[in-house]
Amino acid sequence: MANSTPGRGFETLTWDNGLHIIDQTLLPREHRVVPLADLDAVAEAIRSLRVRGAPAIGCAAAYGLCVAAWGSEATDVDSLRQELRAASKTLARTRPTAVNLFWALARMERVVEGEHGSVDDLREALLAQAHRIRDDDDAACREMGRLGAELVPEGAGVITHCNAGGLATSGYGTAVGVIRAAHEAGKAIHVYVDETRPLLQGSRLTAWEMKSLGIPATLSCDVAAATHLASGRVDLAVTGADRIAANGDVANKVGTLGLALLCRHFGVPFYVAAPVSTFDPSLASGKEIPIEERTADEVASLYGVATAPEPGEGFTIANPAFDVTPAELVTAIITERGILRPPYVEAIGGLLRGA
Numbered sequence: 001m002a003n004s005t006p007g008r009g010f011e012t013l014t015w016d017n018g019l020h021i022i023d024q025t026l027l028p029r030e031h032r033v034v035p036l037a038d039l040d041a042v043a044e045a046i047r048s049l050r051v052r053g054a055p056a057i058g059c060a061a062a063y064g065l066c067v068a069a070w071g072s073e074a075t076d077v078d079s080l081r082q083e084l085r086a087a088s089k090t091l092a093r094t095r096p097t098a099v100n101l102f103w104a105l106a107r108m109e110r111v112v113e114g115e116h117g118s119v120d121d122l123r124e125a126l127l128a129q130a131h132r133i134r135d136d137d138d139a140a141c142r143e144m145g146r147l148g149a150e151l152v153p154e155g156a157g158v159i160t161h162c163n164a165g166g167l168a169t170s171g172y173g174t175a176v177g178v179i180r181a182a183h184e185a186g187k188a189i190h191v192y193v194d195e196t197r198p199l200l201q202g203s204r205l206t207a208w209e210m211k212s213l214g215i216p217a218t219l220s221c222d223v224a225a226a227t228h229l230a231s232g233r234v235d236l237a238v239t240g241a242d243r244i245a246a247n248g249d250v251a252n253k254v255g256t257l258g259l260a261l262l263c264r265h266f267g268v269p270f271y272v273a274a275p276v277s278t279f280d281p282s283l284a285s286g287k288e289i290p291i292e293e294r295t296a297d298e299v300a301s302l303y304g305v306a307t308a309p310e311p312g313e314g315f316t317i318a319n320p321a322f323d324v325t326p327a328e329l330v331t332a333i334i335t336e337r338g339i340l341r342p343p344y345v346e347a348i349g350g351l352l353r354g355a
Contacts, residue, residue, distance in 0.1 A: 010212070011171050012056050013134075015127070018070070019063045021051045024167055028208040039068040039087050046094040046101075049199065053168020054242045054278055055137045058104030061091045062130040065108045069123045077116050084112045084126075096290040097251055097322050098242040103277045104133050134170045140275040140336035141172040145181030148238065148273055148334040152182040152189060156235040159192040159228060162253035163205035164240025164273065174240040174273040176209060178334060183215045191217040192228050196253060198299045198319065222255055229266040237263050238334075241274040248327030248344025249286025250274075254320050260329040269331040276335055281352050286324035294319045 010031070013021045019036045025048065026032050034050075036042045042064035045051050051060045068087035074080035088105050095101060111129045116122040152158065158179055165176030173180060182189050191210055196202035203219050210217035220228070228234050237259055243251040250256070250272050263270040283289060296317035300308040311317050333340040333347075337354070340347040 010166065012053075012167055012169065013051060013060055013063065015063060015066070015130070019060070019067050021045060021060065022167065023050045024052060024205060025050050027167075027204050036064075036067060038071050039064060039090060042067055043090055043094050046091070052201070053163065053165075054098035054100040054240070055141070055169040055174065055275060056167070057095065057098050058100035058277065059130070059134045059137060059170055061094075061101050062104045062108050062133045064091050065105070065112075066123070066127050066130050069126050072119075074119060077119060077122055080119050080122055081112055085109075088112075095292060097292045099280045100242075100275075100277050107133060137170040137275065137277075138172055140277075141169050141174055141177045142181075143336040144174060144273050144275065144334050145172065145177035147336075147339055148178030148271065149181035149185055149187070151236065151269070151271060151332070151334070151339070152178065152187060153235055155188050156182075157190050157192060157228075157233045158182075159194070159225060159234045159237045159259070160206065161194045161202065161222075161225075161237075161239050161256050161259050162196045163201040163209070165206055165209040167205050167209065168240060173209075174275065175238045175271075176206065178238050178271070178273050179215065180213060183213070189215070190233075191215055192225070192234060193217050193219045194222045194225055194255065194259070195219060196255060197222055198302075201253065222258075225259055226262050229262050229268055234266075234268055236269045236271060238271040238273055241272050241278050241333075242322060243283075243289050244272070244274060244279045244333065244348070245283040245286050245289060246279075246281045246345060246348055247285045248330060248333065248340075248342070248348060249289070250325045250327070250330060250333075251286060251289045251291070251322045252325065254323045257323040257325045257329075260325045264329055270325075270329060271332050271334055272325075272330055273334040276337060276351065279348060279352060281348070286326065289322075289324055291323070292321040294321050 165173035194202045207219045241250045260270045
């Protein structure tokens with residue numbers, strides 16, 4: 001299954017007698033939809049960023065358990081449960097920061113532990129839950145877009161970091177969902193896209209989405225963000241999130257903290273768009289959020305060409321995939337259940353008590 005032409009209606013992941021995803025490592029050179037035939041393929045796709053973005057990772061993990069269930073030769077419910085428990089642990093080990101992964105697996109695990117008359121009944125119940133997780137994400141993103149668009153002035157310049165678009169979700173986007181909704185409402189906005197080193201999710205993915213959607217945009221190096229803000233061309237920033245602590249501290253793609261600090265310096269609102277599933281009330285602050293450290297080669301090379309010396313002789317390479325933006329730098333958090341403003345401990349507590 002393949003599609004070489006980007007378009008407005010792409011789906012990040014689909015179930016069609018099995019799980020299919022857009023291989024995001026190939027974009028923007030090639031738009032290819034690939035099947036994930038077994039659990040190992042799903043886990044590898046998450047680890048290697050073939051599918052990425054907190055909500056999309058959660059959706060992929062949910063369907064990953066369906067892949068495991070359909071691939072199982074178990075003939076009784078208890079045996080299939082045992083296999084699915086192990087499969088869930090495999091998926092949980094793929095990436096540590098995005099809490100949506102664990103949230104989605106918890107929803108699927110409740111189905112696994114429920115009462116089922118047969119192996120086929122359990123399989124169908126799992127697939128129904130995975131579809132609900134995907135559909136809930138799409139509905140949440142569209143509602144966040146509707147609410148967040150009200151924060152975007154007519155003719156605004158909007159800066160974003162990494163990719164929190166359709167490719168990071170079931171298809172509409174969180175931060176990019178806000179941008180899309182403002183554009184669809186007829187607001188003449190212009191988007192400034194950070195390239196997002198080292199894996200260029202901004203230039204490869206967000207810029208691809210902006211061009212596909214017909215939204216005016218300018219791509220530039222991460223280090224040019226300060227120049228855009230200093231020029232007065234940027235009226236607000238909006239990013240996604242991979243985990244939000246109980247106090248409102250936000251983990252997102254590395255570089256987000258720097259953008260938030262720039263926004264504070266230049267008096268530009270800094271917004272975060274994230275579904276309720278991204279909040280982790282078990283963590284009091286961002287200091288407790290696990291930060292994924294990825295391999296050195298992602299920093300030291302680009303498309304197979306070395307861009308740095310080999311580590312050794314006292315020289316090392318750091319590659320944290322995320323950073324944490326303190327709550328005091330966040331102007332507001334856009335969720336599908338409303339826009340949260342400081343003090344965040346009370347706002348988040350109230351939001352989750354109503355969940």
